[in-house]
Amino acid sequence: MALNGFLDIDLSVKNPAELGAFWERHGLRRTADGVYGTDQRPTVLNIKEGDHRHLSAMHFSTSHESDIAEIARRLEGLGVESRTSSTTLECTDPILGHSIRIDVGAPIPLKPTDARPANRPGDRNRYNNRNASLAPDRRPPRRLGHVVLASPDIEKSTAFYFDGLGFRVTDQFVGANGTFGRVETDHHNLLIHRSRVGYLNHYAIEVDDFDAIGENGAAVVADNPDSHIIGVGRHLLGSNLFWYLRDPSGNMFEFFADMDHINDDDDWAKNHSRTDWGAPSAPAPVQAWGDAPNEAFFAVPDLDEIAQARAKRGLA
Ligand SMILES: [Fe+2]
DSSP states (O other), X not given: OOEEEEEEEXXXXXXXXXXXXXXXXXXXXXXXXXXXXXXXXXXXXXXEEOSSOEEEEEEEEESOHHHHHHHHHHHHHTTOOEEEOSSEEEEEOTTTOOEEEEEESOOOOOOOOOOOOOEETTEXXXXXXXXGGGSXXXXXXXXXXXXXXXXXXXXXXXXXXXIIIOOEEEEEBGGGSEEEEESSSBSOSEEEXXXXXXXXXXXXXXXXXXXXXXXXXXXXXXHOGGGEEEEEEEESSSOOEEEEEEOTTSOEEEEEEOOOBOSOHHHHHHHTOOSOBTSTTSOOOSEEEEOOOOHHHHOXXXXXXXHHHHHHXXXX
């Protein structure tokens, strides 16, 4: 019927061993050569060598074999070539240049997070015990949730992901300058926004809850105090709790928890979705509370280097 899963990504970086070691220190396991995942999802990040840091592939699942032909037909209508078998479609993002692979299947279901007793005014449910989050062991990342991509041709990129691949729009900035979309029930598995140069703005890893963001974020900052960007806070669009950090390859990433989930598009469209976020009538700050975006959040220090590497490949 439609894409149903955002499974994993390939990250190309100058020093894959360094980035792999970073993620092994921060809760992923090396499950094969260049492949990092969790106990339940052996493939979350595929880390490869590249001449500059970039997203080099996105991997999705779709429900039925019939979807493959349907997606190929829609892509052909947009002038995007694809290669298909009965259960796989492969193509290239026409603007950003990374590979797209779609397999018939579904994401591996996650074991539910253990609910931790918490004390609230009038609702005390933890007596005679300390908070479970005082335990020294960190709860590791659970899954890849979304990526945010910057596009130098937002019209074509939006058409590719939404009209071609079949992402569903959940919220949009005024002038279609940025569109949030989903293939799972997450408010967004993708945000694509306008930019002079194409690049990966960030990748986002879901963790169990607020404390898990704190545990994991604090460990990354202890590893390298310069890795902190903004957080902890709660986003307006998606409602997720966030902490943004930088990995050793220079990519921004996010630990997030408690995002909005949508299983009724009509309800969301009628009661919540807007296509004019950022207009005077619909201000859309990044955060509902917490750190406002700073220079490190918006500026991309190596944008010129990325632009040069992309120009060599004929990409903007
Ligand atoms: Fe994010």
